[in-house]
Amino acid sequence: MKYRRLGGTGIRLSMLGLGTLPFGTDTPEPEARRMVERCLEIGINHFDCANIYGNGKAEEVLGRCLAGVRDDVVLATKVGFPTGRGLNDRGASASHIDQSVKASLRRLGTDRIDLLYLHRFDNRTDLEHTLRALDRLVGNGTVMHLGASNFAAWQVATALGLGALHNWAPLVAMQPMYNLVKRQAEVEILPLAQAADLAVLAYGPLAGGLLTGKYGEQRGQIDGRLTNDPMYQARYRDDADYRAATQLARIAREHGIHPATLAVAWCAGHPGITAPLVGGRSLEQLEPSLAAADFVVDAELRARLSALTPEPPPATDRSEDRPD
Ligand SMILES: NC(=O)c1ccc[n+]([C@@H]2O[C@H](COP(=O)([O-])OP(=O)(O)OC[C@H]3O[C@@H](n4cnc5c(N)ncnc54)[C@H](OP(=O)(O)O)[C@@H]3O)[C@@H](O)[C@H]2O)c1
Structure with missing residues (x-):
């Protein structure tokens, strides 16, 4: 396993992290335990969760699976999406963050969160208010490090500026969507990182x-998220995405590997990426993603794969200034 840096924090993370979105729902606890144990066995030390996954069940299951190795792993969770029907059971207000973090600690069975993300930008709450609340949590040792997920680069940059101005604990990580058919992060997020x-x-x-x-x-009619979940159907609705997936599978066959291995390795190979968060309903599904730790996408293969989908346009329209 290769290890990478969590920004300038001194923390080292495995080049793959385990995502735990289906824990306690699509993935029953015994299977989740097998997945966690397999990840630990190959050197994965980074586990990603969120307060809302399975309405809190994922944190409970993950907490129990990590009980014996808590101090050896980097445990991440998130706050921001609705946790209840109440008007204020959501967002990045100080009160919701405090309540959510307390509940996450209880469910995870731990006294600290190593990496707490704002799950998405909350445009109803002043960023200063949110950052001050997060700084307090870092100050009292409840949270070690801060991150932002699903933020635009300008939102992260604004948070960094405010943090520097007020000497608040800085954001050290971002968690964007990134894969061969969703490459928006290449434009601003990865260069910012x-x-x-x-x-x-x-x-x-x-x-x-x-x-x-x-x-x-x-x-x-495949049994899977893209068939069963309207949100994912909408996200990946373009024929071009399916054509690219077919081509990727063809290239994977040429290399004698599973398409998932190639897709994860392509993601991991961008120099701005610290680690893809891999996941599956079962250990069987997860194994091809884990194999990406041992498969290097060289420059030629990267260029071939990247050519399967359009490179997103640059952040400014001066296309003539792009490097060759
Ligand atoms: N910050 C955010 O907003 C956000 C959003 C989403 C996820 N995440 C995090 O990132 C982690 C990974 O995200 P993701 O689950 O969306 O990742 P993904 O790798 O894009 O998708 C994983 C899904 O693909 C299917 N799959 C995986 N391996 C397979 C195989 N070998 N054969 C067939 N199907 C396979 C499974 O779903 P089916 O069986 O249903 O097809 C599996 O749950 C999550 O666990 C979570 O920690 C964060």
Whole structure:
């Protein structure tokens, strides 16, 4: 296993992190335990969760699975999406953050969160208010480090500026979506990360399962998120995404590997990426993603894969200034 830096914090993270979105729902606890144990066995030390996964069940299951190794791992969770029906059971207000973190600690069975993300930007709450609340949590040792997920680069940059101005605990990590058919992060997020020394933990490296080769261009009634979940159907609705997935599967076959291995390795190979967050319902599903730790996508293969999908346009329209 290779290890990478969590920005300038001194913490080292495995080049793959385990995502735990289905723990306690699609993935029953015994299977989750097998997945965690397999990850620990190959040197993965980074586990990603959120307060809302399975309405808190994922944190409970993950906490129990990590009980014996708590101090050896980097445990991440998130706050921001609604946790109840109450008007204020959501967002990045100081009160919701405090309540949510307390509940996460209880469910995870731990006294600290190593990496707490704002799960998305909350445009109803002043960023100063949120950052001050987060700084208090870092100050009292409840949270070690801070991150932002699903933020635009300008939102992260604003938070960094405010943090520097007020001497608040800084954001050290971003968690964007990034995969071969969702490459928006290349435009601003990944360059910001490289310029500001932020870690990037990429979610969705298999495009919710599209890049495993199981769907095919005909989009048969496959049991999976892209068939069963309207949000994912909408996210990956373009025929071009399915064509790219078919091509990726063909190239994977040429190399004698699973398409998921190639998709995760492509994601991990971007110099701005610290670690893809890999996941599956079962250990069987997870294994091809774990194999990406041992498969290097060289420059030629990277160029071939990257050519399967359009490179997103640059952040400014001066296309003539782009390097060759
Ligand atoms: N910050 C955020 O907003 C955010 C959002 C999403 C996820 N995340 C984090 O990132 C982690 C990974 O994200 P993700 O689950 O969306 O990743 P993903 O790798 O894009 O998709 C994983 C899904 O693909 C399918 N799959 C995986 N391996 C397979 C295989 N070998 N064969 C067939 N199907 C396979 C499974 O779903 P099916 O069996 O249903 O097809 C699996 O749950 C999550 O666990 C979570 O920790 C964060």
